[in-house]
Amino acid sequence: MSNLSLCYIWFYLLFIFSVLSFMISLHLIMNDLMYFIEWEIVSINSTPIVMTLLLDWMSLLFMSFVMLISSLVILYSEDYMSGDVTLNRFIMLVLMFVLSMMFLIISPNLISILLGWDGLGLVSYCLVIYYQNVKSYNAGMLTALSNRVGDVALLMAIAWMINFGSWNYVFYLDCLTESVEMEIISLLVILAGMTKSAQIPFSAWLPAAMAAPTPVSALVHSSTLVTAGVYLLIRFSKAFPEWLMSILLVMSVLTMFMSGLGANFEYDLKKIIALSTLSQLGLMMGILSMGFHDLAFFHLLTHALFKALLFMCAGMVIHSVGNFQDIRFMGGLSMLMPFTSSCFMISNFALCGMPFLAGFYSKDLILEVVSLSNLSMFMYMLYFISTGLTVCYSFRLFYYTLWGDYNMTPLCKLSEESWMMVYGMLGLMIFAIMGGSLLSWLILATPYCIYLPIYMKVMPIVVSIMGVWMGSILFKYALNYNFSWFKIYKLIMFAGSMWFLPLIFTKGVSLKPLEYGYNSMKYLDLGWSEYFGAQNLNYIFMKLSGLNQWFQVNELKSYLVIFFFMVVFYMLM
Incomplete structure (x- = not known):
């Protein structure tokens, strides 16, 4: 076949x-x-x-x-x-x-x-x-x-579930929420969800x-893969105690902020989109930890639609420009690949929460619920700053890839002739436009009606506009090669490297064990233990075998010498 x-x-x-x-x-x-x-x-x-x-x-x-x-x-x-x-x-x-x-x-x-x-x-x-x-x-x-x-x-968690007599956790979510065993199981499930959904400190x-x-x-x-952790926590959310929810809220909001900040200093097209996924996962985990599991599931579905489309558009671009992923080599693609650019911008706008696209219905609702909730000012500001950073890196991506002049080698064949790729993108583009409204009618049986002061109501729009402004500034500074950036080079390195998490979880985890292993081999296996151990035994056995060989070669002479010494010994006695 x-x-x-x-x-x-x-x-x-x-x-x-x-x-x-x-x-x-x-x-x-x-x-x-x-x-x-x-x-x-x-x-x-x-x-x-x-x-x-x-x-x-x-x-x-x-x-x-x-x-x-x-x-x-x-x-x-x-x-x-x-x-x-x-x-x-x-x-x-x-x-x-x-x-x-x-x-x-x-x-x-x-x-x-x-x-x-x-x-x-x-x-x-x-x-x-x-x-x-x-x-x-x-x-x-x-x-x-x-x-x-x-x-x-x-x-x-499976081992702890033995205390309940069954591994079907759905039976125990309501009736055993106050038990110590369920708290321990909840802690382990949250840890599992955080690793699968790449929350801090497992983001690398x-x-x-x-x-x-x-x-x-x-x-x-x-x-x-990355949504599996969020889905598991949505299923388990009824059993989580408040102190665990508070820890999860802090970790998820910091993840959202860290990934949004890192995406603004990244130049790899796929890594920028990966960091935007991490930011949205932090948003889902954050609203879940506040107790709104239906909104987390709503955003999980809408995010799936436009993020798949965003990666497909990125793949089409990478495929066309000769497998380069550095956005500094792109530019002017809106004239050369119009359909891909249209899909790319639709998915980007949905990610930013542009009204009446898929992301708007869930993201705007989440931000309004955050405004209505009893959160600290620090958490509230992190939510909205992270939203502004999302718009910022989205428009920075737009400036680099779709705007300006084409920066790649002229040998690249830019075309949209791969009709199967186009059909795959077209199907998701329709859902990225219509999916949010459709899901809001299905999932939310009673429409959310949130009353807020006017300055809080327009807060998402304000931070989005500020994000567009910041994205344009970042792009212009990068194009003009403004070397004043080097004055804050260390800060940029810290922000752009995901707060050194990849370094900590690769070199930081493996460096010391490798160093101890090298020293052990150098000073023990190849050092004193070798001298007193295997090499010393080898030396002793060589000497003994040489002595034995000498006896065998000089057998008669040895017997005569021994006999002479025995006679002398007896005479002296």
């Missing part, structure tokens, strides 16, 4: 399943239903092994979005990965990735969640190292080891995972 027909088959299958899942989700929402299915796989000595599935509107709606995006990504991959001789293997890895996410979404049981959770971790490692170079291997190892922390936390792996092919990045950063 050819690669083209295989891509077509999986595209149609996933798209049909996505539509079916969406229709069933609508039925469950309108009739307020939930299906809890238990399948007894085998019974050994009257001990049943049961697979449990939870089918409610939330799981089916999320599954619908995952399958929709993955179907369009597979369609897009057929052209993007056309030069790859192992395209079938790539498609199989993507499908295993989607299947692992399905397990995680429909599981109300920590054991079956671990099946999907570990599946995501293992397949993501295979996809990150897909191009098989040193950078990919380093990124894959950082991704895998960072996620292992969350895996261990989930295993410990997310930009590193950009070593994967761009279609994988579109899938990972929209609806699968």
Whole structure:
């Protein structure tokens, strides 16, 4: 079977399943239903092994979005990965990735969640190292080891769930919230969610995972790997005590601020979009920790639509400019690639919260709820400054890629002839425009009506305008090569390197053990222990064997000498 027909088959299958899942989700929402299915796989000595599935509107709606995006990504991959001789293997890895996410979404049981959770971790490692170079291997190892922390936390949560007699956590979220065991389980689940969704201090792996092919990045950063942590915390949110929610709020808002600040000093196109994903994950975690899990889920879905489109547009640009990712080599793409530029700006505007696009309905609502909540001024300002930074790096990206003159070599063939890539982007563009309003009608049964003073009501617009202004200033200073920037070089290095988290979690974690290992080898294995150990034993045995050989060679003479000494000894006695 050819690669083209295989891509077509999986595209149609996933798209049909996505539509079916969406229709069933609508039925469950309108009739307020939930299906809890238990399948007894085998019974050994009257001990049943049961697979449990939870089918409610939330799981089916999320599954619908995952399958929709993955179907369009597979369609897009057929052209993007056309030069790859192992395209079938790539498609199989993507499908295993989607299947692992399905397990995680429909599981109300920590054991079956671990099946999907570990599946995501293992397949993501295979996809990150897909191009098989040193950078990919380093990124894959950082991704895998960072996620292992969350895996261990989930295993410990499974061990603590034994206190309740079942691993079906949905039974205990309401009735055992005050127990110490549930607090410990909540702490472990939050730790697992923070590693998978790359919150501080586990943020270093997310930009590193950009070593994967761009279609994988579109899938990972929209609806699968990084959203798994948020989804798990949404499911568990009823059980979290207030002190844990406060810690999660601080960490998530700092993540949002740190990633927004770092994206303004980054020049790698895919890493800028990865840092914007990190910023949006911080926003979801922040509003979740304030108790609004429905708004977190709402933004999770709308973000999936425009972020997948943003990565697809980035992939189209990278594909056309000869696999360069530095935005300083781009420019003027709005004239040369009009459709891609249109999709790029629509997804960027949705990310910024432009009115009546997908991101507006969730993001503006979250900011208004934040304004209405009883937050400290520090947290309130961080929320809105981070929103301004989002607009700032989005317009900086617009200035560098779509505006001005073309800066690449003229040998690049800029075209939009890859119709399968165009169709994949077109499908997501429609949802990035209409998805927000559609979801707001579905998810929010009662529309939020928030009354605020006029200065708080216009605060999102004000910070967005300030973000546009700051983005234009950053671009002009960078073009003019204003060397006064070097006066604050260390500050720029700190802000642009994600507060040194990648350095801390790579060199900081591995340097001392490697140094101790080197010193141990130098001073013990090759030093005194070698002198007194293996080498000394070798020297002693050599001497003894030489003595033995001397006896054997001089046997008669030795006996005569010994006899002479014995005679003399007896005479003296």
